Structure formats: structure tokens, C-alpha cells
Amino acid sequence: MKILDTLLEELLLELSGQEIYQKYYSKIPYETFLKVVMADPKSNMDGDGSLRSLGKYAKLLLGFYQKGTLRIEDLVKAKEYLGYVYLHNVSVEINKLKNLGDLYKIVQKYIVEDTLDFKEILNALVTNEDYELLHNGENWLFYQPLTQKGASYLGYSTEWCTTWGEYCLNKKNRDRTNYFHTHHDRGPLFIIINKTDPTDKYQFHFETNQYMDKDDRRINLSSFWYGKDEVKNYFFPSLVRDTSKEEVQSEIKRISILPDEDGMTIITKSLGVIENPLVKAILNQDDDRLEDLIDDENRDGSVYTNGGRLIIQIDKLEGDAKDVDNCIDQYRMEGNNGRDWVHGDLEGRYEDQEDYKNEIEDIFKKYYENNSLELKEELSVVSYQQFKDGYFENYASDDDLWDYYVDDVTDLSYASYEAENDKEADSIEKYISFGNRSDELNFSIVFLVQFLIKRNIVGIGNEYDWTLRDMTDSYISNYRITTEISEPVYNYETTLPKYGENNYITTKTDEYFEKIINDPEINHRCIELRKLLNHMTQTLFKGSNRIENDHAKVVIRSTNIDCEKGTVKIDFVNKDNNQVFYGVDVKVENIPRYVTNYELDLKENKLKLMSIIK
Numbered sequence: 001m002k003i004l005d006t007l008l009e010e011l012l013l014e015l016s017g018q019e020i021y022q023k024y025y026s027k028i029p030y031e032t033f034l035k036v037v038m039a040d041p042k043s044n045m046d047g048d049g050s051l052r053s054l055g056k057y058a059k060l061l062l063g064f065y066q067k068g069t070l071r072i073e074d075l076v077k078a079k080e081y082l083g084y085v086y087l088h089n090v091s092v093e094i095n096k097l098k099n100l101g102d103l104y105k106i107v108q109k110y111i112v113e114d115t116l117d118f119k120e121i122l123n124a125l126v127t128n129e130d131y132e133l134l135h136n137g138e139n140w141l142f143y144q145p146l147t148q149k150g151a152s153y154l155g156y157s158t159e160w161c162t163t164w165g166e167y168c169l170n171k172k173n174r175d176r177t178n179y180f181h182t183h184h185d186r187g188p189l190f191i192i193i194n195k196t197d198p199t200d201k202y203q204f205h206f207e208t209n210q211y212m213d214k215d216d217r218r219i220n221l222s223s224f225w226y227g228k229d230e231v232k233n234y235f236f237p238s239l240v241r242d243t244s245k246e247e248v249q250s251e252i253k254r255i256s257i258l259p260d261e262d263g264m265t266i267i268t269k270s271l272g273v274i275e276n277p278l279v280k281a282i283l284n285q286d287d288d289r290l291e292d293l294i295d296d297e298n299r300d301g302s303v304y305t306n307g308g309r310l311i312i313q314i315d316k317l318e319g320d321a322k323d324v325d326n327c328i329d330q331y332r333m334e335g336n337n338g339r340d341w342v343h344g345d346l347e348g349r350y351e352d353q354e355d356y357k358n359e360i361e362d363i364f365k366k367y368y369e370n371n372s373l374e375l376k377e378e379l380s381v382v383s384y385q386q387f388k389d390g391y392f393e394n395y396a397s398d399d400d401l402w403d404y405y406v407d408d409v410t411d412l413s414y415a416s417y418e419a420e421n422d423k424e425a426d427s428i429e430k431y432i433s434f435g436n437r438s439d440e441l442n443f444s445i446v447f448l449v450q451f452l453i454k455r456n457i458v459g460i461g462n463e464y465d466w467t468l469r470d471m472t473d474s475y476i477s478n479y480r481i482t483t484e485i486s487e488p489v490y491n492y493e494t495t496l497p498k499y500g501e502n503n504y505i506t507t508k509t510d511e512y513f514e515k516i517i518n519d520p521e522i523n524h525r526c527i528e529l530r531k532l533l534n535h536m537t538q539t540l541f542k543g544s545n546r547i548e549n550d551h552a553k554v555v556i557r558s559t560n561i562d563c564e565k566g567t568v569k570i571d572f573v574n575k576d577n578n579q580v581f582y583g584v585d586v587k588v589e590n591i592p593r594y595v596t597n598y599e600l601d602l603k604e605n606k607l608k609l610m611s612i613i614k
Contacts, residue, residue, distance in 0.1 A: 017051025025062060032072065036061050039075040041083050057082050060094050060103075069099035078103070084110045112153070113169055118198040121153050121169075134190070137230050141193045151180040154191045157199045159216035161493075162189065172498060183208065192231060204235075206254050209427070217419050221426065225259055232258070238266055245270075255446055256430050260308020263446035278458050279449050282310055295461035296468035300439075310448055312441045317434060318469045320476045321441065323483035325434045330485055331425035338418035342492070343410045350406060357396045359496055360405060364388070364395055366499035367509050378517045390527050391516070393534065397559040401512060404504040408497035417492040424482075431479050432472075441472060451475050526563035529588045533561065533568065536591055547595055551575050554594050557583060570594065 017037070025033050037043050040055030061078055064070035070078065078100055084107040085092055097103055111117075112124050125131055130150035135142035145151035145162070152167035163170070165178030183189055187207035194200035202219065203212050211219050225232055233240045236251050239262060243251075248270050255263045268283055281289040282305060290303040294312060301313025317325055334341050350356040368375065368387050375381040381390070395401065433442040451457075455474065460466050466474075476483065497503045516526075537556070541547045546555040555571040562568070567585040572594050574580070586594065 017054065020054065021051075025066075028062075028065070032065075033062070035072060035075060036065050036070070039078040039082070041079060041086060055082070057085070057092070057094070060097065064099060067098075074100055081107050081111075084114070087114075113171075116156055116169065118193075121156060125150055125153055135234055137195075137234070139195055140228075140230050140234075141195055142234060143191045143193065144188050145180065145184070145191060148178050148180045151184075151189065151191075152178070154193075155201070155203065158201065158203070158214040160203055160212060161216070162203065172501070183210075204257075206257075209256070211257060215415075217415065218423050218426070221257060221430075222259070225262075232262070236262065236266060238269055243269075258446075260444050260446060262308070263444070264308045264449075267446045267449055276453055276456070276458055278460075279452050282445055282449060282452075293459040294468070295459075295463065297462070298468050299461075305445065308445050310443045310445050311435075312443075312468070314439060314441055314468070317438050318472075320473045320481075320483050321432070321434065321469075322438075324428060324432065324476060324481055325438050327482055327485055328425050328428055328433065331421045331428075335418045335421035335425065338414040338421065339410060342414040342417045343406065346406050346409055346413075346494075350402065353396075356402065356405070360396050360401070361388075361392065363405075363497070363499045363505055363509060364392055367513065370500065371513070374517070375513075390530075391513075393530055393559065394526055394561060394563070395509075395512065397561070398512065399558065399560050401505065401508055404508045405497070408503045408505050409494060411503075412495035412497060413492060416495070420492045428481055431481055432476070441468070443475070447479060448475065451478055454478070525566065526561060529561050529563065529566055533559065533588050533591075536588075540592060540595060549595070552595055554591070556591075561588065 021028075021030060021033050028036075034051060037051065037054055037058045038045070039061055040058040042053075042055030043058050044052045046052050061070060061075075064078075081100070081103045084090065085103075088107075088110045090106060090110065092103075092106060097106075108120070108124050112120050127133070128146075130145070130147045131154060132144045132146060133141070134144055143150075143154050145154050148165060149167045151160075151162040152165065152169065155163035156169040159173075161176075161179040162183060163178075164173045164176040166174060168174045168176075168178075180189075183205050187205065190204040192202045192204065199214065201214050204210070211221070211224075213219050235254060236258065237243055238248050238251055248266060251266050252270055255266060258266070264283065277289075278293045280286075281293055285305045287302070287304045290305075290310075294303045298314050298316070298318065299312060300315035303310070303312050305311070365384065365388075368381075368384050372381075372384075375387060381387045431444055431447050434440060435442060451474075455478075457466050457471060458464065460468050460471050475481075497505050499506050499509065537543065537545065537559075541556070545557075545559070546553070548554075552575060553571075553573040557569040557571060560568065562585065565585060566587050566589075568588060568591075569583050570586050570591065571582045572580065572584065572586075
């Protein structure tokens with residue numbers, strides 16, 4: 001059967017359009033025949049309207065039409081689908097297709113990737129298998145992804161790590177590890193999408209306190225809620241209706257994301273009858289009563305409530321509060337100057353050449369893949385391994401390329417570092433902050449009230465058991481608020497550059513090899529020098545970059561070879577005559593004379609040289 005189909009296809013390609021029609025499809029009206037055939041983008045007509053040739057899939061469409069599975073009004077879709085087949089060279093097993101829907105399933109992935117149309121994305125997912133629609137409101141849609149594919153598709157146009165991997169619609173992130181299950185296994189992910197602009201979206205994960213915008217930056221909780229009452233009321237229904245005790249308790253677990261005044265409303269509902277006079281004064285916003293109940297000697301001004309916060313003006317910061325204030329300042333400062341901090345951190349990290357080489361090889365390999373034909377023609381390189389053996393060590397030890405790579409990683413990563421610092425500062429200030437001049441204690445009423453009830457603190461000052469300092473220190477300890485800069489901010493997400501993107505390393509890699517290709521003499525000499533240096537470091541230096549004996553100490557400062565001069569930089573100490581120099585260019589073939597202090601005439605003593613380095 002397949003042989004007959006193949007012969008028929010070949011015959012169709014040889015016959016004229018009119019002959020094909022007369023021989024095989026004459027039962028179809030000719031105008032209809034032309035419409036169906038021309039739905040294949042590769043079918044052609046002459047200028048006079050005569051059918052010149054049929055596209056590869058014209059017969060498939062004609063078969064659909066004859067079977068009644070293709071309507072004339074669906075030819076627009078058929079042409080669109082076949083356009084994707086041709087554009088992406090999609091393999092189509094024609095004999096397995098029964099209707100236009102089968103063809104759509106084959107190209108659906110490419111339609112989603114190319115159009116990023118939200119309707120097409122949902123069509124490519126299975127409801128209640130890949131995702132669940134939680135809320136279809138006036139302005140917002142709430143989804144819970146249930147599979148990695150669901151998370152990747154619903155999170156299209158974002159930088160979320162839950163969208164990476166094989167299903168990612170952003171090609172640059174397909175080779176990155178997907179973290180959907182890392183989050184989903186701990187608690188549900190919520191994807192919140194603006195109905196008028198599906199690219200305006202947010203991802204919430206309450207279990208890890210991650211509330212991210214589409215650029216994967218932590219949202220500003222103080223400004224996020226403006227105009228988003230629908231979002232707020234979905235997660236906190238007790239703000240707008242009567243709820244059960246269980247519902248309120250569930251909301252309490254999420255309360256840190258709310259503006260303090262809303263949090264205060266919820267905490268009030270959860271507390272029931274309150275006997276604590278200080279808590280009553282706070283919740284009733286009775287500023288006069290607060291003046292009486294908080295009468296500590298360190299208080300220097302008013303006590304009042306505002307926007308869900310209790311503010312106590314003070315004379316000076318004391319105890320743990322001072323350390324917490326310093327932490328906030330440090331996090332904010334680093335959050336505002338993230339690029340400088342990340343660049344310095346990376347410079348230190350990449351002093352370990354192995355880490356750097358492992359990363360830069362991805363750039364090197366991608367360059368080879370994109371330019372293999374030119375490299376074969378110009379440099380006679382026929383395999384990646386040959387290319388790596390001949391050129392990688394020089395490439396990886398080039399100081400300029402190292403600098404450009406560090407700059408690229410910095411540019412891609414510092415936003416994450418800034419976000420981590422802001423996140424740390426935010427995580428403190430949701431409990432306590434200190435005013436612009438550190439002249440006030442500014443507590444979240446939500447958390448303060450819970451603490452005061454737990455410790456049965458009914459007043460603060462000389463008449464009570466608690467001083468302001470002791471209460472504040474205990475509050476800080478109770479909520480484990482950090483009093484020193486913690487390491488997690490240095491666990492920011494490092495994003496590596498890729499060859500072919502608009503970055504420094506791509507441009508400079510191209511320039512680096514262009515220079516080699518254009519100057520083959522230097523290139524050949526460079527390879528020979530690299531072989532010689534590698535042999536020396538493995539034999540004479542025993543795999544290290546330094547050697548020391550009774551006569552001399554030599555340190556190869558960089559394995560980067562200046563191919564035009566044939567030199568590397570070394571540090572040298574002559575123990576026999578106290579001669580010392582640092583960072584001096586020395587010809588590669590002369591290195592053994594510094595190690596041994598032998599005054600060699602290299603041209604006349606080649607055998608002696610080789611005996612030294614063997």
C-alpha cells in the first residue's frame with residue numbers, strides 16, 4: 001500500500017493540475033478542487049490562474065474533503081497548520097491522519113511557541129490534568145498548575161524557574177532544570193493572570209513565601225495590592241464575608257503578604273474576646289490609652305497606630321533592635337548596588353579556573369557548532385574534539401575573555417542578588433522597622449498582638465514587668481528576626497550567558513577566532529606553544545603552576561599565551577643571587593632555564609632542553 005501511495009504521489013507531481021483533476025478528482029467541482037489544493041502553501045498557480053503544481057499535502061486535504069472530514073470554511077485553518085509543518089519541517093505520517101484535528105495536534109506545539117496566544121496555550125493543556133482553573137473573575141484568572149507542562153505553558157512570557165525545561169516556551173531556558181515539583185510537592189502554586197493582558201501575571205507560593213512578578217522579581221507588597229481587591233479577596237475572603245474559624249486560621253498562615261491594616265482585621269476576627277488591656281488599646285486604635293500603657297523611659301514622643309502598625313517614638317535604639325536596624329540598612333544598600341557586589345563575588349568565584357573552564361566550554365562548544373563549516377574550511381578542523389584539543393586551553397586562559405564573561409554573568413545575575421537582599425529586608429520589616437533616622441520602633445500590629453497575648457504583656461514601663469528594650473528584644477527573638485547579615489543572600493540565582501545571545505562573550509568569542517582564522521601563522525605557533533607549555537606544567541611543574549627548588553622559585557601567573565610574542569607571565573626568585581621579578585613576560589621555551597638557573601642557549605642546546613622538560 002505504501003508503494004502504491006508513493007507511486008501515486010510521484011505521478012501527481014508529474015501531471016499538470018488539470019490532468020490530476022480529470023484523472024483522480026473529477027467528481028469534485030473544479031472550483032472546490034482548486035480551493036482545497038491551494039490550502040497547501042506549496043501549491044502553485046500560473047499567472048493566468050492555471051494550476052501548475054500541487055503541494056506535498058494537497059492529496060491529504062483532498063482525501064479529508066472526500067471523506068467529509070474537511071469543510072470549505074476550514075481551509076483557512078488547514079493552510080495555517082500546513083504553514084507550520086513546512087516552517088518547522090515537521091514529520092507527518094499522512095496515513096495516520098483522519099481529519100484536520102489530527103493535523104492540528106501535530107502542529108499545536110509550534111503554534112503555541114510561535115504565537116504565544118493564550119487560547120492556543122490552554123487548548124494545548126488538559127483541564128484538571130495539567131491545570132485547574134480556580135477563579136474566573138471580573139479582571140483576573142487564577143490557575144493552579146498540576147504538571148510541569150501546565151506550569152511551563154501557563155507561565156509563558158515569564159522568567160519563573162517553574163517554566164524551565166523541556167516544555168518551556170522560551171527557547172533559551174529549555175536546557176535549564178525545571179523546579180515545578182520542588183514547589184508543588186510542598187504546596188500549591190497559584191498563577192494569577194490579568195484577563196485583559198495575559199502577559200501580566202504573578203506566581204504565588206505561600207509555603208516558601210515567594211510572590212513573584214513575570215520577571216521573577218519579588219513583588220513590592222506595599223504597592224502590589226492597589227487596585228487588586230479581587231486578588232486580595234480570593235485569598236482572604238474573611239475581609240468581605242463571614243467565614244468559618246477554620247478559614248480564618250488558614251488565612252492567618254498567609255497573613256504576612258497582606259497590608260498591615262487588612263492583617264489587623266483578620267487577626268481581630270481570630271482572637272475572639274480579648275482581656276489584655278494593651279492589645280485592646282492597639283486593636284481599638286486608642287492612642288490616649290496607649291500613651292498610658294507604654295510609658296517607658298526610652299520613649300521620646302508619641303505612641304500611635306497607623307496603617308496596621310504601632311509606632312513608638314524613642315530616644316535611641318538599644319539592644320537587638322540596633323543590630324536589626326543595621327541588617328536592614330546593609331540589605332537595602334546591597335540591594336541598591338547589586339551589580340558591584342555581584343561582580344566582586346564572581347571575580348573571586350572564578351579565580352577557581354576549573355569552575356570557569358567548565359562554564360566557558362559551553363560557549364566554546366556552541367561557537368564550534370555554529371561555525372563548524374568555516375572552521376573545517378579555514379583551519380582543517382573536522383571534529384569538536386580536535387577543535388577542543390587545539391584551541392580550548394588558549395581560549396579559556398585569555399584574560400580579556402574572562403573579563404567579558406564575568407561582566408555577562410554579572411549583568412544576568414545581579415537583579416536576582418538585589419531581589420534576594422530586598423527580600424531579606426522585607427522579611428524583617430514585615431515584623432519591625434525603625435524610621436528614617438532610627439528614632440522609632442515600628443511594629444506590625446498583626447504580629448505584635450499575637451506576641452503580647454502569648455507573653456501576657458499588659459503594659460510596658462516602670463509600672464510593669466517589661467521595659468521597652470526587653471519587650472523588643474524578646475519580640476525579635478520570638479520571631480527569629482535576624483540580628484546579623486545571613487549567608488542566604490549570596491545564594492542568589494546565577495544566570496550564565498549563552499553563545500548567540502546579545503552579550504559580550506558572543507561578540508568577543510567571534511572576534512577571538514576571527515583573528516586566529518585571519519592569521520594562520522600565529523595560530524599554528526600558538527598551538528605549538530600551548531603543547532609545549534602543557535607538557536612543561538605536567539612534567540616539570542608536576543601539574544601545578546609553581547615549582548621551587550634549592551636554586552629558584554617560578555610561578556606561572558597565567559596560562560594565557562601571548563601568541564604574537566610567544567610569552568607568558570611568570571614570577572621568578574633566583575635564590576643563588578637574590579634576583580626577583582614579578583609578572584614578567586618570558587618566552588615559553590625559556591621557562592626551564594629559570595627553573596634550573598642554567599644559562600642555556602636554546603638554539604644550540606635543544607637536546608639539553610628536552611632532557612630537562614621530559
